[in-house]
Amino acid sequence: MSDLAQDTPDTTSAPADVPVGDPTVSVRRLSVHYRVPSGEDDGSGQAPGRLRRRLGMTGTVTVRAVDDVSFVARAGEAIGVVGQNGSGKSTLLRVIAGLETATHGDVLATSTPMFLGVNAALMPELSGLQNVRLGLLAMGRTPAEADEIVPDVLHVAGIGNAVHRPMKTYSSGMGARLRFAIAASARPEILLIDEALATGDAASKERSEERMAQIRQQAGTIFLVSHAAQTIEEMCTRAIWLHDGELVLDGPAEETARAYRWWAWNVAKGEHEIAADVLERCRARLRATLVRHEDQTGRHIARHST
Numbered sequence: 001m002s003d004l005a006q007d008t009p010d011t012t013s014a015p016a017d018v019p020v021g022d023p024t025v026s027v028r029r030l031s032v033h034y035r036v037p038s039g040e041d042d043g044s045g046q047a048p049g050r051l052r053r054r055l056g057m058t059g060t061v062t063v064r065a066v067d068d069v070s071f072v073a074r075a076g077e078a079i080g081v082v083g084q085n086g087s088g089k090s091t092l093l094r095v096i097a098g099l100e101t102a103t104h105g106d107v108l109a110t111s112t113p114m115f116l117g118v119n120a121a122l123m124p125e126l127s128g129l130q131n132v133r134l135g136l137l138a139m140g141r142t143p144a145e146a147d148e149i150v151p152d153v154l155h156v157a158g159i160g161n162a163v164h165r166p167m168k169t170y171s172s173g174m175g176a177r178l179r180f181a182i183a184a185s186a187r188p189e190i191l192l193i194d195e196a197l198a199t200g201d202a203a204s205k206e207r208s209e210e211r212m213a214q215i216r217q218q219a220g221t222i223f224l225v226s227h228a229a230q231t232i233e234e235m236c237t238r239a240i241w242l243h244d245g246e247l248v249l250d251g252p253a254e255e256t257a258r259a260y261r262w263w264a265w266n267v268a269k270g271e272h273e274i275a276a277d278v279l280e281r282c283r284a285r286l287r288a289t290l291v292r293h294e295d296q297t298g299r300h301i302a303r304h305s306t
């Protein structure tokens, strides 16, 4: 039991046990910084005040979306990514997916990660079923293969007769289920999921857990971003916590989720000193393991990519 969190009743079930294998993704000293308008005059005096405001010539600040983050992910792991709004979770996933460029550092992966975002492109006017077929073809399946896989995808999605309705009539949870089922059918080696599962009901969550276990059993690695600590506990074996772009904890999913939940509870209650202490203790724990991670990084991944 973690000493980082107050004990709470354990109502969750841990994901199926799958042996952890070789590294699949190595994130090394990764930073992503954005220059964004500060909303204030930068004072450079190049134009009179009124004109500067009308032209939107305001100052800029640097946002450290991801700040010097390092870790190694391995085959068989389902890694949750938690953190408050704006802490860098989506940015981290987008860089791993190759959709965003790092300011510093790098990401090495043994195969191209498949990214499943909340807004993954599906056609709102078409039915769920048509979108499934389209998605499978877009992922490189032949029409005959797609026909064969469709029933399985629909089973995992679990949205019943709604598959015949246009997707624009779906609830956000139903859309998320369908996107997850399509992406997971590819059995990718590295699957990145941004919030897609957080909205599922109990039955559909069960089916996605099954599918995630299958991917992990086939030496896959899954990353799952979620605000819900319980989703992370139930679906992940390991979890990392990002706070203002900084990696503050990397450990067993249950431990990270509980520490994060305890921190969030204290912030909500205005107990800022306790919250700051939780963060500090997490950082100390992470420092103790970081050297080992970095030692393992390059050697293993280099062996895979050459």
Ligand SMILES: Nc1ncnc2c1ncn2[C@@H]1O[C@H](COP(=O)(O)OP(=O)(O)OP(=O)(O)O)[C@@H](O)[C@H]1O
Binding pocket: 034, 035, 036, 063, 064, 065, 083, 084, 085, 086, 087, 088, 089, 090, 091, 092
């Ligand atoms: N394209 C961008 N341009 C400028 N700033 C950005 C951009 N994308 C993200 N940011 C900033 O980077 C920080 C991290 O954003 P990110 O979306 O990664 O956080 P998050 O943890 O996924 O947030 P949420 O939980 O709200 O989805 C935020 O401060 C955000 O405003």
